[in-house]
Amino acid sequence: MTQQEIATKLKAAGIENAAWEARLLCEHFSGESLAKAVKRRVEHYPLQYILGEWYFYRECYEVSEDCLIPRSDTEILVDTAIKLLPRNARFLDLCTGSGCVAISTLANRTDTTATGIDLFQKTLALAERNAGKNGVSTRIDFLCHDVLTPPPATLGKGQFDAILSNPPYIKNDIVPTLQREVGFEPTAALMGGFDGLDFYRAILEQWCVLLKPQGILIFEIGYDQGKDLGDLAAAHGFSSTVKKDFGGNDRVVILQK
Ligand SMILES: C[S@@+](CC[C@H](N)C(=O)[O-])C[C@H]1O[C@@H](n2cnc3c(N)ncnc32)[C@H](O)[C@@H]1O
Incomplete structure (x- = not known):
């Protein structure tokens, strides 16, 4: 051919x-x-x-069926983290998948260290290989844990400068209507619950105890979730700033006290 x-x-x-x-x-x-x-x-x-x-x-x-395919929109989250993380920052990447958010941030901010968390061992094994492939293995560790539950005690309290996350954020009933290709990606990487906000709620309710007093959160969000995230953040005492993607849609939200 x-x-x-x-x-x-x-x-x-x-x-x-x-x-x-x-x-x-x-x-x-x-x-x-x-x-x-x-x-x-x-x-x-x-x-x-x-x-x-x-x-x-x-x-x-x-990349394999064990992870979501890294999207170019997510580079905005990485760009934001690279610019905003304080010197020598220690950060969390919740729902790490292929590890792309944490690993590209680490690769371009060589003063930082990270912990990547995902629900699936197979996904974490792939993220670990990606850390090796990109020369950041010594600055990241990985943990298998459910982000919808409280964090493991081993992470301590008030130890992290930032929480980064591109969690599953698509409304459950939208998932079956997506492009055919997306049907081959892990469903668990997409489903964000009834209104798509389950992971943001869980992180704001349960994971902020891991942040230092001036700690920040940087989330990727769906194109129509900027207002919802702003309201959710305000209810937890955070102010929010939304960044748009190249298509002019809301894409990243930065939460600060
Ligand atoms: C939208 S993907 C993002 C992957 C990667 N961060 C990226 O930006 O390409 C979400 C990830 O969340 C993981 N995940 C799904 N449910 C989870 C849970 N309850 N706890 C932890 N991770 C979960 C999936 O395995 C998937 O890797």
């Missing part, structure tokens, strides 16, 4: 950037493995899972 034939097949299957994807597939695979990769992509299996790696911020990440 030539690159052009692949592009034509992908286009016919409704893949948007067919020519670009055909080129990437040809660069990564040949012969039988290329034919297999094209077949998977025609079924709308995500390109990133087929390639097994994806670029996020300035780093490269191993």
